Amino acid sequence: MIKSLRVRLMLAGATLAVLFMLGLLPALQSAFSLALREAIEQRLASDVTTLISAARVENGQLQMPALLPDEQFNLPDSRLLGYIYNRQGELVWRSRATTEAHINYTPRYDGKGNEFTHFREPGGEEYFVYDVEVKLLGGQSAAFSIVALQPVREYKLTVTGLREKLYLGFGAALLALLVLLWIGMTWGLRALRQLSLELDDIESGALESLSESHPRELLRLTGSLNRLLRSEREQRGRYRDSLGDLAHSLKTPLAVLQGVSETIAQRPENIEQARILQSQIERMSQQIGYQLQRASLRKSGLVRHQVELRPLLDSLCNTLDKVYRDKRVKVTLNVPVLAQVPMEQGALLEMLGNLLENAYRLCLGEVKVSLVLHEQGGGEICIEDDGPGVPHSQRARILKRGERLDRQNPGQGIGLAVVKDIIESYDAQLTLDDSVLGGAAFHVRLRPA
Template sequence: MFVGRSLKFRVLLAFGVAMILVWAVNAVTDIESFKNFMFDTTKRQLSSDANVLLTAARIKNGQLIMPRELPDEKFNQVESRVLGMIYNKEGELLWRSRSTLDEPLPYQPVYNEHENFFDLIEGDGGSYFVYDIDLVLKTGRESMPLIFVTIKPAQEYEQNLRYFKHEMLFWSLVRGGVMLLVLWLAMYWSLIPIKQLVARLKDIESGENDQLTGHYPLEIARLTNALNRLLSNEQRQRERYRDTMADLAHSLKTPLAVLQSTGHTLHMQRETITQEGLAELEETIDEQVQRMNQIVGYQLQRAVTRHRSLIRNQVSVVKSVERIRNTLCKVYRDKQVQADIQISEDCLFTGNEQDLMEVMGNLLENAWRLSLQKVRVSAHVVRDREAGSHDKRLELLIEDDGPGVPEDRRDVILQRGVRADSRTPGQGLGLAVVLDIIEHYDGTLTIDDSDLGGALFRISLAS
């Protein structure tokens, strides 16, 4: 269902369930607290009324004597809601207040000296609060065990309890409604940036915009920044594929023209062509086919290696370099190159392992091929001066004792888009691929002179 996929519905439902549970717990505790308060209040009242009876009672000639009028008027009024009775030890009624004349007596006491009793009991006429004092009343030298009982109907208590429950339910519903309304308004206000984000995404989908614009809260800004980077990468990737196809088509024009001319020559001279001429044409065809294969392979490799993933891994530099070194030592077994690797285990490359292998493979292959005897590879982490002292960069140095690179050629061999250089074997093709990968990691590649006598290739990457 649509409502099941709605974030607002889920939050409101979860909040509503939590609010009902909290309300149920609070209702139980509040009702119990109200009952305890009413019980304590009634007990104190009936205890005070029992003390009135106790104070007025006298013993004379073994008989209980009570005044006609008690100090507390509630016992003198027939319609009073407080009842007073006095019993002897055997439970026989000795005295009852005027307020009990029209009331049934729902309680039969049992004498238990020095103990008090208070509770809510059920009688024929309803519920009653009963307070019972059992003691020996002394007047002068005479004494008698008596039971003083005060009773109050619980109608008022039950009415107050019902009223309290109704009021609590009503105001709980009011509070719950207000809280849900406030929550809904807060969610509506909080989800405005998400609605704006959805609208911007629709604009991108329709082609009206190519980036997510606007200001967003911090929690969403990281998402929008990541989406913008993804959109930029996707846009750059489309442009690279388009440029690669254009470069490929342009690069194949010349070999195709040569093949077309060779085919035309072969067709026109098929009857008069000599064996030497035929061999020359075959060599030309093989050369152009090989050249086309080189161009297609390079352009496809260039398109693939330019792809930049948002997922980055921590790759050990020394392990990758050692794998490449072992391979090159087999390829250049007869050359006996001395490889000096100065890389610690904590030097890590943040990115795709295949990208690191491609970069180091091309540069190390050049170093092995052009060196006389020695190659040195080192890596270390340095502070990024431009980005701030808190950011670090990984520097990779590849040096050899070969002929080096003339200073006036360094910019040329690193220049992008120079397709004549990028098609040539050796440094041209390899360095073009290396430079593409490094630039997509926001890194730099520079060429200098090494103290070994040859070239020094310095790579700087964000760590």
């Protein structure tokens, strides 16, 4: 299927042009052929008039001069033939050019006056014939059929030559028309090209809305897109404000419950109940944080982001080096300096933060981060460690919300679930494999932007 609008329009225009020319060509040939036949008829009628004006009747006998006013009748090799027949159909005169021609023509003396037709000789030669019946010559009564003939082959050669010229001319005209169509469509589609460029700028964040300097046929489309963009921005803003308000409104009740649990814990008999209460408060806090992150880090529908990966990794590793300074983790970054990832910065920071924090926490002393870019777009981020790894039977389970293999450190097991939600919102894929370092290897396969 052809996906280019310009090519589709070009093919449609070329098809219509070819069909039009194919329909016009026979019409032109027919018109030219008819005009040529009319010209031959007029020429033969004029030649017959020349014969009539030169003919004389003396004592009932036809007299013709030795040289006629039209020199074509006087030349032996002329293609113009002249004959005169009496009423009985007997040949009484012939022009010099007919001495080598053997034409078996019988005039039709039927009172019609004149007739233009053509006939075929038994040998295959065809002639145009103009036959005029004459009853008076020089004021005297006469009954003759004066005939002028011309071979049809010249007419056919002329028509064939015209057809060839028409084919060449129409081919050149079609080629010129296609070039003009391509130029015209390129010019006409500049508006769509400009619209596409503006959409690219919107996706990259350089513009917030489409301009109004487009043809009126596109203004409705650009207006709808601008309304969609405004609606999306307003909705995302309201969503974030609502999430912030929710987090703020829940902060105070959770703090009160935390204080109550600490008061309860002061009594020895209530230590167990206080521990359960504090555990549930912590779980509520983490779940609220998880839901806030999950809702706020969704991919934007129209805006396309490109974020440099190396600066984010440097910042995260510096922070985690301070948190896990006792481990002295060796980090290897196989990431090009200017490599970009098609994700929003906040989502990318949250995803990498969770994956790197897991790698730092579970590794023995070495973490490796690499990026492989694909030629068709997108790429693959791999975060590896030299820790205990993840058994095959447990890999699907730990990606579920609330599931953890590490029970020695606090937490509710929502970090990888947040990572999975972010990755799925960008149509990417998260897989877990064994690392060459000996631990786990998390692969994030990103689709082209």
